Amino acid sequence: MDGTSRRSPWPGDHRAALCVTFDVDGPYGEKGYRDAGNTYWISQTEYDPAGVERSLRVLADLDIQATYCWVGRSAEDQPDLIERAVGEGHEIALHTWEHRYLHTMTPDEQRDDFQRTFETLSRISGTQPTGHKTGGWRYNDDTHLIAQELGLSWVMDVPRGDLPSFIRPDENRPALVNLPPSWLWDDYNWYVDQTSSPNQVANAWQDDLDMLREEGGLMSLTLHPFVTGRPGPMRGLARFLDYAVSLGDIWIARADLIAAWWRDQAGNMSEY
Numbered sequence: 001m002d003g004t005s006r007r008s009p010w011p012g013d014h015r016a017a018l019c020v021t022f023d024v025d026g027p028y029g030e031k032g033y034r035d036a037g038n039t040y041w042i043s044q045t046e047y048d049p050a051g052v053e054r055s056l057r058v059l060a061d062l063d064i065q066a067t068y069c070w071v072g073r074s075a076e077d078q079p080d081l082i083e084r085a086v087g088e089g090h091e092i093a094l095h096t097w098e099h100r101y102l103h104t105m106t107p108d109e110q111r112d113d114f115q116r117t118f119e120t121l122s123r124i125s126g127t128q129p130t131g132h133k134t135g136g137w138r139y140n141d142d143t144h145l146i147a148q149e150l151g152l153s154w155v156m157d158v159p160r161g162d163l164p165s166f167i168r169p170d171e172n173r174p175a176l177v178n179l180p181p182s183w184l185w186d187d188y189n190w191y192v193d194q195t196s197s198p199n200q201v202a203n204a205w206q207d208d209l210d211m212l213r214e215e216g217g218l219m220s221l222t223l224h225p226f227v228t229g230r231p232g233p234m235r236g237l238a239r240f241l242d243y244a245v246s247l248g249d250i251w252i253a254r255a256d257l258i259a260a261w262w263r264d265q266a267g268n269m270s271e272y
């Protein structure tokens with residue numbers, strides 16, 4: 001099938017968009033999921049800083065800017081890495097204070113969690129984050145209301161189709177742009193929940209990208225430094241990204257830029 005006749009929603013001659021995001025959980029994700037005595041898993045996250053460093057090197061080699069969704073406490077643990085990521089052109093976004101599941105929290109607890117994370121990331125990064133991804137994708141109705149209150153622009157939470165969409169729980173505030181994630185674009189599913197080889201993962205993602213390129217879709221990867229940051233998986237990611245670059249018509253961009261583009265396009269037609 002040749003998709004050249006389809007109209008693409010992306011800028012210029014781009015036929016699809018690709019957003020690379022790393023969720024920097026530190027130990028807090030695994031600590032939330034596992035028994036405190038389960039050092040077998042919790043200790044795996046000690047790899048996080050080495051994984052972030054490797055990801056920065058590989059992305060710099062490919063001249064790709066990514067979005068790093070940083071847990072607030074993890075940001076306090078490794079401020080130098082955030083500064084380096086920002087210095088290399090990457091975006092910093094919210095990924096909760098300590099990876100607690102937001103749907104288990106009251107609205108006020110969620111509000112405090114967002115606020116504290118926002119302030120910490122702003123202070124350390126010297127940037128004003130505009131996006132949020134919920135830890136473990138355990139959000140509820142309050143979550144996106146609070147993201148609107150905080151003036152955020154985008155979330156990566158709801159796997160609704162293959163294009164961005166608008167979420168507007170509060171009709172009196174600007175809508176959020178939702179960039180759809182997928183459990184199939186989450187390295188945790190491939191390497192932790194099951195053991196896949198880097199080739200399997202790169203090949204599957206290549207098929208996703210080929211299909212979305214025919215259709216003009218958006219692919220948003222969710223990667224973890226202590227998972228894809230390891231040598232073989234990072235080599236597999238680099239191979240996939242090399243492929244995306246070689247196609248010559250994939251818009252590989254940070255989440256904030258994709259959200260801004262989507263809002264601009266819609267803004268020509270409505271009040272978004």
Ligand SMILES: [Zn+2]
Nearest residue numbers: 023025029135
């Ligand atoms: Zn996470």
